[in-house]
Amino acid sequence: xxxxxxxxxxxxxxxxxxxxxxxxxxxxxxxxxxxxxxxxxxxxxxxxxxxxxxxxxxxxxxxxxxxxxxxxxxxxxxxxxxxxxxxxxxxxxxxxxxxxxxxxxxxxxxxxxxxxxxxxxxxxxxxxxxxxxxxxxxxxxxxxxxxxxxxxxxxxxxxxxxxxxxxxxxxxxxxxxxxxxxxxxxxxxxxxxxx
Numbered sequence: 001x002x003x004x005x006x007x008x009x010x011x012x013x014x015x016x017x018x019x020x021x022x023x024x025x026x027x028x029x030x031x032x033x034x035x036x037x038x039x040x041x042x043x044x045x046x047x048x049x050x051x052x053x054x055x056x057x058x059x060x061x062x063x064x065x066x067x068x069x070x071x072x073x074x075x076x077x078x079x080x081x082x083x084x085x086x087x088x089x090x091x092x093x094x095x096x097x098x099x100x101x102x103x104x105x106x107x108x109x110x111x112x113x114x115x116x117x118x119x120x121x122x123x124x125x126x127x128x129x130x131x132x133x134x135x136x137x138x139x140x141x142x143x144x145x146x147x148x149x150x151x152x153x154x155x156x157x158x159x160x161x162x163x164x165x166x167x168x169x170x171x172x173x174x175x176x177x178x179x180x181x182x183x184x185x186x187x188x189x190x191x192x193x194x195x
Contacts, residue, residue, distance in 0.1 A: 021176060022096060022101050023095065023096075026094070026096050026101055026104065027093065028169060029104065029105060029166065030091045030092045031088075031092065032165055032169065034085050034089050036162045037082075037085035039158065040078075040158060041078050041082060043077055043154060043158070044073075044074045044077030044079075044080075047070050047071065047073060047077065047151075048071055048075055049074075051070030051071030054066070054067030054070070060139075061139045062142045062146075063143065064139075064143065065139060065142070065143025066146055068144075069148060070151070077151075077155075098177055101177075102177065105173050106170070108166050109163060112163035115159040116156060116163060119152050122149070122155065123149050123152035123153055123156065124152075125145075125148055126145045126149025126152055127145065129142070129144050129145030130142050131145070132145070
């Protein structure tokens with residue numbers, strides 16, 4: 001009876017350690033996301049300020065359209081960053097199970113990976129618009145195209161950096177879960193066995 005009790009205490013302690021470690025992984029993921037959203041929001045505000053200023057003082061032509069599109073993209077980036085930041089901050093301290101932690105980690109990695117692919121499309125579309133504007137002597141297409149390409153380039157760097165950071169943490173989480181198959185939720189104990 002004493003050996004069974006000792007084994008149960010060891011399992012509970014291992015499970016509690018695993019839960020604390022999962023909490024650290026989850027909090028770090030959410031803090032990283034929140035920091036990234038501050039960067040994206042700052043970029044958005046800087047683009048709104050620079051774009052609106054340039055737009056208001058330009059005398060038309062390609063520059064006016066460049067600044068107009070920069071203002072629009074800055075507004076969109078800022079509008080995306082605010083709820084994403086608030087959601088990441090709200091998730092800090094939330095208890096996740098092992099499977100919940102892994103699912104949340106895979107979701108954030110996938111978001112930045114898909115966004116990176118979209119950024120490549122933005123860059124291509126921007127250069128396409130610029131080329132069409134040059135061929136048709138269309139200042140609006142040239143201005144919009146250069147702005148979209150610039151925004152796409154920044155977003156590609158941003159999303160690649162965020163993906164790399166989150167993927168690295170995700171690899172650590174996956175390795176941790178392989179090494180620590182015991183989970184403890186406060187109400188139940190689980191042991192995962194790899195066959």
